[in-house]
Amino acid sequence: MQIISSLSEISKQVDQIRSSGKTIGFVPTMGALHAGHLQLIRTAASQNSVVVCSIFVNPTQFNNAEDYRLYPRLLEEDARILEANKCSILFAPDATEMYPEPLVIQFNFGTLETVMEGKYRPGHFNGVATVVSKLFHLVNPHKAYFGQKDLQQYTIIRQMVNDLNFNLKLVCHPIVREPDGLAMSSRNRRLSAAERQVATNLYRALLLAQDLLPAYEINYIKKAVADFLQPYNNIKLEYLEVVNLKSLQPLTQRTGEEGVALCIAAFIGEVRLIDNIIIQ
Numbered sequence: 001m002q003i004i005s006s007l008s009e010i011s012k013q014v015d016q017i018r019s020s021g022k023t024i025g026f027v028p029t030m031g032a033l034h035a036g037h038l039q040l041i042r043t044a045a046s047q048n049s050v051v052v053c054s055i056f057v058n059p060t061q062f063n064n065a066e067d068y069r070l071y072p073r074l075l076e077e078d079a080r081i082l083e084a085n086k087c088s089i090l091f092a093p094d095a096t097e098m099y100p101e102p103l104v105i106q107f108n109f110g111t112l113e114t115v116m117e118g119k120y121r122p123g124h125f126n127g128v129a130t131v132v133s134k135l136f137h138l139v140n141p142h143k144a145y146f147g148q149k150d151l152q153q154y155t156i157i158r159q160m161v162n163d164l165n166f167n168l169k170l171v172c173h174p175i176v177r178e179p180d181g182l183a184m185s186s187r188n189r190r191l192s193a194a195e196r197q198v199a200t201n202l203y204r205a206l207l208l209a210q211d212l213l214p215a216y217e218i219n220y221i222k223k224a225v226a227d228f229l230q231p232y233n234n235i236k237l238e239y240l241e242v243v244n245l246k247s248l249q250p251l252t253q254r255t256g257e258e259g260v261a262l263c264i265a266a267f268i269g270e271v272r273l274i275d276n277i278i279i280q
C-alpha cells in the first residue's frame, strides 16, 4: 500500500491508474477506522481494481472546537489496518495543504441542510461539501463509498454530485452495527464503559419508533422516544425526527407508501452520536 500526503502526488498516481484502464473506488474517512469503515473498503475492493482510502480530520466541518480537538487520530494503526484490507493507496493530506488560504466559497443546500445535523451543527455541511469536492477532484474516482449512518451527509453529497456533474457513481453502504445494535462510530472510542453500555439505547429508541410508526401519530412517537430515554441521566436527546427519505423534511404524519427515515442524535455524556433506520 502506498501512503501519500501530497496533493500533486495523489493526482499523478490516480492519473496513471486511470490511464492503465483500471477503475478506482474511493472511501473518504476521518480515520480511527472500525469494522464499518472496513466494510466500505471491502465493498469498494470487490467493485474496483484499486481502492483509495483518505484519512483527513477535516477542520472545516467541525462546529465544535472540542469535538475537533478530541477526535481520535490513529494514523499508524489505521495504515496497518488498511494494508491488511485490500487498500492500495492511503491518502492522508495535511490541513495546511488542503486549506492553504481561508475558504471563500460557500455551499447552500437549501432545505436539505436546515434540518437535523445541519440545524444543530451550523456550517457542518458546508465543510463536508467543500472537503468532499476537493477530494473528488484530487482522487477522481469511478465510484465513491459513503455510509448510511450519515444519511443526511449522503443525501447532500448526492445532490452535489448531481448538481455539479461530478463524473462518478455514489454507493451508499448500510449501517454496520455492534452486536448490541450500537452503530459503529469512531466517536464510540470516547465513551466510558458505563456510557458505552447505555449507548445501545439509541438504537433501541429507533426500534421503538419503528414499532410505533404504523399505528401512532409522529408527535406521539417523539414523546414516547423522549420518555424511553429520559431515565438515563447520561443520555441527552437532541432530536428524533421522522423524515421523508428523499427530501429529509420532517413529517407530522406518514402518508401513503413514501420512504421514510427515523433519525436520532443524542449526547451520551460528552459524546454526540447519530443513528437512523430507513423504512421503504
Ligand code: AMP
Binding pocket: 028, 029, 030, 031, 036, 037, 040, 145, 146, 147, 148, 149, 150, 173, 174, 175, 176, 177, 183, 184, 185, 186
Ligand atoms: P467517518 O470516518 O466517520 O467520516 O466515516 C467515513 C465513512 O464511513 C462515512 O461515509 C460514514 O458514513 C461511513 N461510516 C461510518 N460509520 C459507519 C457505520 N457504522 N456503518 C456504515 N458506514 C459507516
